[in-house]
Amino acid sequence: MKAIRSIDMLEAAAYALVSERCRASYIHDIRGGLQALYGGVELLARAAKSPDNPGLTDKAAGLARGALAKHEKSLVDLVDKLTPRPESAARVDAGELFADILQFIRNDVANKAITFRLDAERGIVVLAEAHKIRLLLLGLSITLTDGLAAGTVVDVTVTRSDEYALIQYASVVPCPVIPALEEIWGSTDPVSARELLLSLTKSWAATNGGRLEVPVDATGSNAVRLYYPLLTA
Numbered sequence: 001m002k003a004i005r006s007i008d009m010l011e012a013a014a015y016a017l018v019s020e021r022c023r024a025s026y027i028h029d030i031r032g033g034l035q036a037l038y039g040g041v042e043l044l045a046r047a048a049k050s051p052d053n054p055g056l057t058d059k060a061a062g063l064a065r066g067a068l069a070k071h072e073k074s075l076v077d078l079v080d081k082l083t084p085r086p087e088s089a090a091r092v093d094a095g096e097l098f099a100d101i102l103q104f105i106r107n108d109v110a111n112k113a114i115t116f117r118l119d120a121e122r123g124i125v126v127l128a129e130a131h132k133i134r135l136l137l138l139g140l141s142i143t144l145t146d147g148l149a150a151g152t153v154v155d156v157t158v159t160r161s162d163e164y165a166l167i168q169y170a171s172v173v174p175c176p177v178i179p180a181l182e183e184i185w186g187s188t189d190p191v192s193a194r195e196l197l198l199s200l201t202k203s204w205a206a207t208n209g210g211r212l213e214v215p216v217d218a219t220g221s222n223a224v225r226l227y228y229p230l231l232t233a
Helices: 006-021 023-048 054-082 094-104 106-111 130-143 181-186 193-207
Strands: 090-093 115-120 125-128 153-161 164-172 211-213 222-229
Touching (some): 006 193, 023 054, 023 106, 094 130, 130 193, 193 211
Antiparallel strands (some): 090 125, 153 164
């Protein structure tokens, strides 16, 4: 039996928190996939009423089969996103990943009248566990909106910085010093979802040769900068 480490528990807590926060977005994606299925079924119903039109029947059957296959894949992908599991590192295009994340949470942030403005350089590729990096960046993106005033614009940039991919959130709400994971695990004080995601991301980045910085500007506001080694080959 595999022993459960404190980091495993904290990551599981992060998955649960992000899943809870993004529940509406996940449901929206599922319903979007079902729309294609509904279309295929409707076309099949019309074809059944027109037995003298084999072309319509073939088209309807093909549409329904394609929609089913696509929806099955999306459901499997959803389970992978919601449940932590061991995975090998793979090539991840950071700009494409961020574009996908911001598209996923667009309704959530729009309901808060908050705007994410993405400027992603092409070809910023890293070697990382695809689902873990998505969880961390999704969690950061959604929790960093907590406490922001309506109308706030958060500028997100994905670019190169020497041998690192640099992901930066600007115009974010001030946050406290990022606690170490050991402090979170051993403390009885409450920890916010944002602090947990920042701490996990900082630890994960350091383990993989990167770092997380939260510099404070002259106004007292924080940016969040994630440096992660670029994949050069």
